[in-house]
Amino acid sequence: xxxxxxxxxxxxxxxxxxxxxxxxxxxxxxxxxxxxxxxxxxxxxxxxxxxxxxxxxxxxxxxxxxxxxxxxxxxxxxxxxxxxxxxxxxxxxxxxxxxxxxxxxxxxxxxxxxxxxxxxxxxxxxxxxxxxxxxxxxxxxxxxxxxxxxxxxxxxxxxxxxxxxxxxxxxxxxxxxxxxxxxxxxxxxxxxxxxxxxxxxxxxxxxxxxxxxxxxxxxxxxxxxxxxxxxxxxxxxxxxxxxxxxxxxxxxxxxxxxxxxxxxxxxxxxxxxxxxxxxxxxxxxxxxxxxxxxxxxxxxxxxxxxxxxxxxxxxxxxxxxxxxxxxxxxxxxxxxxxxxxxxxxxxxxxxxxxxxxxxxxxxxxxxxxxxxxxxxxxxxxxxxxxxxxxxxxxxxxxxxxxxxxxxxxxxxxxxxxxxxxxxxxxxxxxxxxxxxxxxxxxxxxxxxxxx
Amino acid sequence: xxxxxxxxxxxxxxxxxxxxxxxxxxxxxxxxxxxxxxxxxxxxxxxxxxxxxxxxxxxxxxxxxxxxxxxxxxxxxxxxxxxxxxxxxxxxxxxxxxxxxxxxxxxxxxxxxxxxxxxxxxxxxxxxxxxxxxxxxxxxxxxxxxxxxxxxxxxxxxxxxxxxxxxxxxxxxxxxxxxxxxxxxxxxxxxxxxxxxxxxxxxxxxxxxxxxxxxxxxxxxxxxxxxxxxxxxxxxxxxxxxxxxxxxxxxxxxxxxxxxxxxxxxxxxxxxxxxxxxxxxxxxxxxxxxxxxxxxxxxxxxxxxxxxxxxxxxxxxxxxxxxxxxxxxxxxxxxxxxxxxxxxxxxxxxxxxxxxxxxxxxxxxxxxxxxxxxxxxxxxxxxxxxxxxxxxxxxxxxxxxxxxxxxxxxxxxxxxxxxxxxxxxxxxxxxxxxxxxxxxxxxxxxxxxxx
Numbered sequence: 050x051x052x053x054x055x056x057x058x059x060x061x062x063x064x065x066x067x068x069x070x071x072x073x074x075x076x077x078x079x080x081x082x083x084x085x086x087x088x089x090x091x092x093x094x095x096x097x098x099x100x101x102x103x104x105x106x107x108x109x110x111x112x113x114x115x116x117x118x119x120x121x122x123x124x125x126x127x128x129x130x131x132x133x134x135x136x137x138x139x140x141x142x143x144x145x146x147x148x149x150x151x152x153x154x155x156x157x158x159x160x161x162x163x164x165x166x167x168x169x170x171x172x173x174x175x176x177x178x179x180x181x182x183x184x185x186x187x188x189x190x191x192x193x194x195x196x197x198x199x200x201x202x203x204x205x206x207x208x209x210x211x212x213x214x215x216x217x218x219x220x221x222x223x224x225x226x227x228x229x230x231x232x233x234x235x236x237x238x239x240x241x242x243x244x245x246x247x248x249x250x251x252x253x254x255x256x257x258x259x260x261x262x263x264x265x266x267x268x269x270x271x272x273x274x275x276x277x278x279x280x281x282x283x284x285x286x287x288x289x290x291x292x293x294x295x296x297x298x299x300x301x302x303x304x305x306x307x308x309x310x311x312x313x314x315x316x317x318x319x320x321x322x323x324x325x326x327x328x329x330x331x332x333x334x335x336x337x338x339x340x341x342x343x344x345x346x347x348x349x350x351x352x353x354x355x356x357x358x359x360x361x362x363x364x365x366x367x368x369x370x371x372x373x374x375x376x377x378x379x380x381x382x383x384x385x386x387x388x389x390x391x392x393x394x395x396x397x398x399x400x401x402x403x404x405x406x407x408x409x410x411x412x413x414x415x416x417x418x419x420x421x422x423x424x425x426x427x428x429x430x431x432x433x434x435x436x437x438x439x440x441x442x443x444x445x446x447x448x449x450x451x452x453x454x455x456x457x458x459x460x461x462x463x464x465x466x467x468x469x470x471x472x473x474x475x476x477x478x479x480x481x482x483x484x485x486x487x488x489x490x491x492x493x494x495x496x497x498x499x500x
Numbered sequence: 501x502x503x504x505x506x507x508x509x510x511x512x513x514x515x516x517x518x519x520x521x522x523x524x525x526x527x528x529x530x531x532x533x534x535x536x537x538x539x540x541x542x543x544x545x546x547x548x549x550x551x552x553x554x555x556x557x558x559x560x561x562x563x564x565x566x567x568x569x570x571x572x573x574x575x576x577x578x579x580x581x582x583x584x585x586x587x588x589x590x591x592x593x594x595x596x597x598x599x600x601x602x603x604x605x606x607x608x609x610x611x612x613x614x615x616x617x618x619x620x621x622x623x624x625x626x627x628x629x630x631x632x633x634x635x636x637x638x639x640x641x642x643x644x645x646x647x648x649x650x651x652x653x654x655x656x657x658x659x660x661x662x663x664x665x666x667x668x669x670x671x672x673x674x675x676x677x678x679x680x681x682x683x684x685x686x687x688x689x690x691x692x693x694x695x696x697x698x699x700x701x702x703x704x705x706x707x708x709x710x711x712x713x714x715x716x717x718x719x720x721x722x723x724x725x726x727x728x729x730x731x732x733x734x735x736x737x738x739x740x741x742x743x744x745x746x747x748x749x750x751x752x753x754x755x756x757x758x759x760x761x762x763x764x765x766x767x768x769x770x771x772x773x774x775x776x777x778x779x780x781x782x783x784x785x786x787x788x789x790x791x792x793x794x795x796x797x798x799x800x801x802x803x804x805x806x807x808x809x810x811x812x813x814x815x816x817x818x819x820x821x822x823x824x825x826x827x828x829x830x831x832x833x834x835x836x837x838x839x840x841x842x843x844x845x846x847x848x849x850x851x852x853x854x855x856x857x858x859x860x861x862x863x864x865x866x867x868x869x870x871x872x873x874x875x876x877x878x879x880x881x882x883x884x885x886x887x888x889x890x891x892x893x894x895x896x897x898x899x900x901x902x903x904x905x906x907x908x909x910x911x912x913x914x915x916x917x918x919x920x921x922x923x924x925x926x927x928x929x930x931x932x933x934x935x936x937x938x939x940x941x942x943x944x945x946x947x948x949x950x951x
Contacts, residue, residue, distance in 0.1 A: 210530060210880060478916065481913065
């Protein structure tokens with residue numbers, strides 16, 4: 050009887066002591082980052098010193114140099130550049146004007162969608178045909194669409210508590226509108242921006258041309274302009290004049306930037322990641338400067354606090370998330386070649402807002418292991434461990450069975466500024482950004498210790 | 501055996517059906533507010549149309565008229581003004597300069613603390629004496645302090661995950677510095693602002709003069725200036741020159757604005773509240789325009805959705821939270837006279853940020869009743885039902901045993917802008933503000949239905 054009692058007591062005591070030790074380590078990480086964290090200073094350098102940094106741009110090359118230096122400075126044992134061929138899309142000058150029967154041309158704020166071909170600098174003029182959904186569009190004959198500029202007026206679902214759900218649903222218009230219009234011989238596509246804001250900011254983002262369709266131009270307009278255009282079109286014909294110089298150039302050699310703390314026990318890898326590229330408007334502050342500087346902070350914090358890492362902790366600043374995901378696929382290819390064992394990967398690419406949870410994309414037994422730590426995370430505002438999308442760049446690693454996760458920050462502000470001129474440093478709050486870095490570091494610490 | 505089984509099954513089924521119905525009602529409330537909510541439009545009117553609105557100011561009178569009209573427009577059965585005498589503090593022109601031995605005067609950004617007496621428009625000059633804490637100050641003799649301008653350089657605890665804890669600790673310097681300085685014959689007090697930001701914004705806020713002490717002037721400076729001043733003082737004497745015209749005038753008749761939906765079953769009262777006054781800088785957008793427009797949204801949503809309220813749902817736009825809490829005490833006084841039964845009161849006065857929980861200040865059995873609804877709230881991001889401070893204005897109702905609660909929004913950004921020129925509409929995100937209104941409405945709905 051005595052022996053039977055002692056074992057659970059001993060185990061209970063052991064687990065309690067473990068949890069106490071973890072709780073203290075969590076606090077050390079938090080205290081350190083909140084007071085001495087450099088993620089916000091890093092983000093200031095990246096946004097104000099480098100600026101936006103689309104794949105293939107001169108700014109992206111600057112960002113590579115910056116990330117390389119920053120990882121060395123943070124104390125990485127090893128830093129290297131992973132070569133990857135990336136698409137080079139260039140925007141150039143662009144404009145959209147509309148007019149009704151008797152009026153003059155009126156300028157409309159717009160952004161060509163990423164990867165879109167332009168009008169070659171010539172005016173492309175046509176009558177606007179409005180549809181609200183693809184279902185409506187499918188019912189139209191080729192004759193009805195031919196020669197028209199089609200306006201996809203799909204409304205953002207403001208009623209969703211989770212804006213990512215609205216983004217998911219609206220995303221198909223951004224990606225597919227151009228090809229669908231081309232298939233029915235339309236001239237161009239205009240979409241209502243994927244935006245939760247009640248303003249006139251156009252949101253760019255990538256489209257994908259299907260093979261063997263004409264590459265017609267596509268652009269986004271802001272919610273106010275979309276509302277006005279929709280109203281006009283209810284009572285009269287509206288003509289649009291699009292002029293753009295954007296287009297795809299030849300692929301270019303570029304780089305993901307990788308830095309790591311080599312494992313003290315073995316070389317299996319734990320990834321903390323973000324993407325180094327951004328759209329060519331704004332400063333890529335939330336998307337995804339935040340994820341980059343938070344990931345670097347993970348490595349720096351391990352180093353500064355002298356936490357001994359059992360496994361290799363690898364920070365990846367992925368190339369080309371926005372318009373190709375070439376960095377993510379290249380990394381997978383290299384892992385397949387090297388056969389390096391990967392224990393876990395987490396990406397921060399949902400903005401530098403106050404974190405609420407960890408998005409889980411892994412088998413249930415792994416989810417349960419992480420959920421068992423939830424009491425440790427709760428004092429840091431982390432309560433949500435639901436199955437969700439992890440991250441676009443680490444996504445390919447699912448093919449080789451790596452448990453994937455994503456930092457899940459408060460989502461309410463993101464799609465007001467995502468892919469716009471407004472994604473700038475002043476939209477990022479220092480403490481919110483640091484809280485994200487804290488949670489990433491804490492989770493990497495637990496995985497490193499227990500897996 | 502059969503009977504024994506049927507009862508729990510029946511009860512279980514009943515409870516499940518109830519919870520399903522509540523869940524649907526929660527969604528209706530959320531859908532309605534996210535799409536048709538007017539809280540952000542109301543906040544635009546209050547911040548841009550009225551502006552900041554310190555007790556006793558002409559703007560406060562405008563705010564009273566605005567709130568009265570707004571509550572009527574929202575569909576209140578009854579709207580009235582509750583008379584209350586409020587203090588009238590006026591800022592006027594003010595400046596602070598410092599100089600070291602051989603240098604010229606250098607201007608320092610500052611704000612007099614609310615309720616502070618000024619220098620009567622004359623230069624008050626004196627050597628600066630720096631202390632970091634009251635403990636240090638206590639060790640100084642009257643001779644050491646006499647004739648000095650004392651700089652309380654108490655550092656904000658950036659390491660706390662909960663900034664309200666840092667605010668609580670730093671708050672005693674703002675409230676008590678002036679009186680402590682006066683007791684040792686100092687000339688004036690300067691404090692490091694109660695600020696989580698790494699900038700130079702001074703934060704005002706009220707001080708309290710003890711009875712029978714000389715009312716020496718007190719002002720706050722921003723973190724950058726405080727850092728610089730502290731650095732200077734380590735190596736040399738620094739003289740300050742304060743000039744301010746602020747001071748307390750005679751009390752004035754003012755009003756809290758109250759609107760209600762009369763109870764359909766009885767007249768016991770459920771309160772949703774905020775405070776209508778703000779500091780005299782910025783626009784009082786987060787503090788507490790947000791709480792006002794969210795509370796009004798509760799009433800409007802009940803009305804628009806045709807939800808039958810059993811009890812009286814009363815929205816209180818309290819007068820004079822910032823520098824006297826006269827509105828809160830007056831309301832208690834009136835309740836004591838009328839004997840009106842109060843079931844529950846909730847205040848929103850921690851900013852219009854994404855809500856995370858409900859701050860609970862009530863007996864454990866009541867806490868448990870609300871916690872039993874936590875699954876309903878979770879899809880709206882509400883997971884925190886801890887014992888916390890509820891709200892300053894409803895606080896006095898604790899004397900008569902009313903269960904008190906507060907909306908608990910994400911706290912990370914609040915003390916960057918609290919009581920500063922920067923508390924403006926652009927710092928409030930529409931969706932975050934509306935999420936707060938949703939949770940307030942859902943909670944009032946549950947209390948009304950079940951208590």
